[in-house]
Amino acid sequence: MSTLSVEVSPEQQRQLERFYFHEARLLDNRQYLQWLTLLSEDVRYIIPSRVNVQVNNRARGQEDMISIEHELEGEDSMGCPHREEGYMLLMLRAERAYKINSWSENPPARTRRIVGNIELMAQGSDTLSVLSNFHLYYARPGSDNILYSGQRRDTLLSQTDGFCIVRREVVLDYAAIELPTLGLFF
Amino acid sequence: MGLTIRDLVNEDASLISRRCWSDKDVYALEKRGIFGKSWLFLGHESQIRAPGDFVQAFMCETPIILSRGQDGDIYANINSCSHRGLPVCRADHGNTKRFVCPYHNWSYSVEGNLMTIPQESEVVRKPDKTQLGLKRVPRVESWRGMIFGSFDEAIISLDDYLGDMRFYLDAFFDRFPAGIEFMGAPHRWVINANWKLPVENQLGDVNHGACLHSAIIPAEAQQLIEKLGHSVVTTPGHGATFRLMPENTPVDDVAWGMEAVGAIFGGDEVQNYLREIQAQARERVGDLRARMKGLTYGIYPNLSFLWSNTSFKVSHPRGPGKVEYWSWAVVPADAPDNIKKILRTNYSSFFGPAGILEQEDSEVWAQQFLGSNIDFADDRPYYYGLGLGEEKPHPDMPGLVSVTANEFYARHFFTRWKNDLQAVEGSL
Numbered sequence: 001m002s003t004l005s006v007e008v009s010p011e012q013q014r015q016l017e018r019f020y021f022h023e024a025r026l027l028d029n030r031q032y033l034q035w036l037t038l039l040s041e042d043v044r045y046i047i048p049s050r051v052n053v054q055v056n057n058r059a060r061g062q063e064d065m066i067s068i069e070h071e072l073e074g075e076d077s078m079g080c081p082h083r084e085e086g087y088m089l090l091m092l093r094a095e096r097a098y099k100i101n102s103w104s105e106n107p108p109a110r111t112r113r114i115v116g117n118i119e120l121m122a123q124g125s126d127t128l129s130v131l132s133n134f135h136l137y138y139a140r141p142g143s144d145n146i147l148y149s150g151q152r153r154d155t156l157l158s159q160t161d162g163f164c165i166v167r168r169e170v171v172l173d174y175a176a177i178e179l180p181t182l183g184l185f186f
Numbered sequence: 187m188g189l190t191i192r193d194l195v196n197e198d199a200s201l202i203s204r205r206c207w208s209d210k211d212v213y214a215l216e217k218r219g220i221f222g223k224s225w226l227f228l229g230h231e232s233q234i235r236a237p238g239d240f241v242q243a244f245m246c247e248t249p250i251i252l253s254r255g256q257d258g259d260i261y262a263n264i265n266s267c268s269h270r271g272l273p274v275c276r277a278d279h280g281n282t283k284r285f286v287c288p289y290h291n292w293s294y295s296v297e298g299n300l301m302t303i304p305q306e307s308e309v310v311r312k313p314d315k316t317q318l319g320l321k322r323v324p325r326v327e328s329w330r331g332m333i334f335g336s337f338d339e340a341i342i343s344l345d346d347y348l349g350d351m352r353f354y355l356d357a358f359f360d361r362f363p364a365g366i367e368f369m370g371a372p373h374r375w376v377i378n379a380n381w382k383l384p385v386e387n388q389l390g391d392v393n394h395g396a397c398l399h400s401a402i403i404p405a406e407a408q409q410l411i412e413k414l415g416h417s418v419v420t421t422p423g424h425g426a427t428f429r430l431m432p433e434n435t436p437v438d439d440v441a442w443g444m445e446a447v448g449a450i451f452g453g454d455e456v457q458n459y460l461r462e463i464q465a466q467a468r469e470r471v472g473d474l475r476a477r478m479k480g481l482t483y484g485i486y487p488n489l490s491f492l493w494s495n496t497s498f499k500v501s502h503p504r505g506p507g508k509v510e511y512w513s514w515a516v517v518p519a520d521a522p523d524n525i526k527k528i529l530r531t532n533y534s535s536f537f538g539p540a541g542i543l544e545q546e547d548s549e550v551w552a553q554q555f556l557g558s559n560i561d562f563a564d565d566r567p568y569y570y571g572l573g574l575g576e577e578k579p580h581p582d583m584p585g586l587v588s589v590t591a592n593e594f595y596a597r598h599f600f601t602r603w604k605n606d607l608q609a610v611e612g613s614l
């Protein structure tokens with residue numbers, strides 16, 4: 001199986017970028033309610049936990065031996081992912097940001113994210129599988145300044161006016177979780 | 187050191203010094219007086235079912251390998267090579283016959299015995315391998331599948347150590363015909379806080395919910411918690427908080443897990459499963475405990491348990507101002523896999539590193555360390571006097587019992603803490 005992304009026209013790539021850059025700007029501008037409108041109502045938002053696994057001896061010499069998939073305890077595993085959320089929980093998180101008694105966001109974090117390496121990996125009749133990477137700088141008074149790094153594995157639905165997110169799996173690059181929260185929108 | 191422990195906690199433990207939370211000499215005494223002398227939680231038997239299975243654990247800052255030996259027994263060894271000290275196990279969990287040290291490849295059995303020294307054949311006088319195994323944790327015992335270890339060979343039995351806390355723990359464990367199991371590797375979250383604050387929080391601090399978590403917990407739910415809430419201390423340092431539901435409470439209002447997201451989003455299949463458990467509760471744990479709807483529990487020194495957001499947690503110190511906070515999702519062992527996957531979100535949605543509630547707790551825990559680490563305020567110890575002396579024995583439940591606003595759980599914790607530190611003070 002080819003590891004190459006699907007060949008896309010410059011226009012199609014530009015459409016995807018436009019969508020993701022808009023999304024990034026909404027999140028960094030703390031416009032979470034508008035961000036919610038980019039989600040499908042049956043969205044699944046998953047963050048697998050990441051474990052230090054024992055290497056399988058029989059896989060030695062092969063790329064699969066150190067495949068990152070072995071490190072992920074995701075939705076289908078019998079481990080415990082960090083997040084397995086639908087629209088309701090995402091909405092709860094988004095709305096919480098605008099309550100004056102959300103103490104841990106007071107004052108709110110300053111974030112800036114760069115989204116890149118946007119690759120269309122597969123295309124169905126109206127769905128797209130898209131990979132993207134992000135670096136997210138996070139600064140909050142009283143907390144250390146933090147860099148989050150990760151990959152997003154999205155399923156997008158194409159609509160007449162753009163895309164909506166049907167599924168997002170976020171693979172975070174941490175060893176120990178020396179991060180103030182995994183409760184952000186990545 | 188300039189401080190004496192007597193000056194840090196007053197007679198009735200209603201005044202607690204900032205230095206308890208921030209001083210590195212105090213921390214050194216905690217290691218010896220508490221972590222060297224107590225039963226410390228290592229893991230659950232469901233994590234190491236088969237011979238050769240292992241998981242990592244910690245006893246304070248000391249790394250431990252917890253394993254199931256080829257003989258079926260449970261072993262706990264310090265994860266440090268007898269040659270130059272490297273950890274010999276790097277995976278969070280797995281199954282193996284040997285742990286091989288990276289540096290010079292000495293190899294150890296899963297029970298911790300030294301099996302081979304590759305360089306041995308080249309020297310004349312052979313080392314005595316029987317003396318060079320991994321250092322074994324001298325005492326390992328389990329209760330209801332919960333495995334604990336102690337560095338103190340002379341410590342009382344785990345059963346006696348848990349004492350009457352077992353009455354409250356069994357209100358949970360005994361509800362499930364096949365017991366419980368832990369799902370996957372623990373979430374290991376590093377927080378810039380002192381290890382005791384997560385512990386104190388789960389030991390009995392129910393009333394912060396209405397304040398810190400008011401953006402998430404509805405006021406009515408919190409009022410009900412305070413109205414029906416009981417706080418219990420069985421032995422200083424061990425405590426439980428729970429709601430005692432009135433007799434004839436409808437099953438949906440008392441059943442374990444029914445108020446958490448798994449049941450709310452999981453639909454009929456999950457809800458019927460939870461009702462089924464509750465239907466047997468009276469027979470399994472008796473009338474009183476069938477009406478218990480737990481909140482949080484604590485086992486001295488650093489194990490915590492959440493009832494509805496079902497999780498066990500350990501607060502591993504990493505110095506006075508840092509903690510590696512481990513938490514596991516816990517589910518009934520005989521639940522079908524699809525239900526287990528739904529029930530684990532009871533924990534992960536609200537607690538753990540992504541938890542919508544615990545992101546608020548972790549933030550205040552870190553802020554508390556900042557406040558405890560300041561200068562020019564040592565004449566202003568923290569006030570721990572709420573409800574002083576108002577706790578009383580109860581006719582039907584072991585321990586001292588009071589309302590949740592009474593901070594006696596924390597005063598008892600610090601009384602035990604003070605005794606433990608005074609016992610080793612002066613022997614640095």
Ligand code: FES
Nearest residue numbers: 267269270287290
């Ligand atoms: S340090 Fe382990 S073999 Fe040398």
Ligand SMILES: [Fe+2]
Nearest residue numbers: 394399543547
């Ligand atoms: Fe809390």
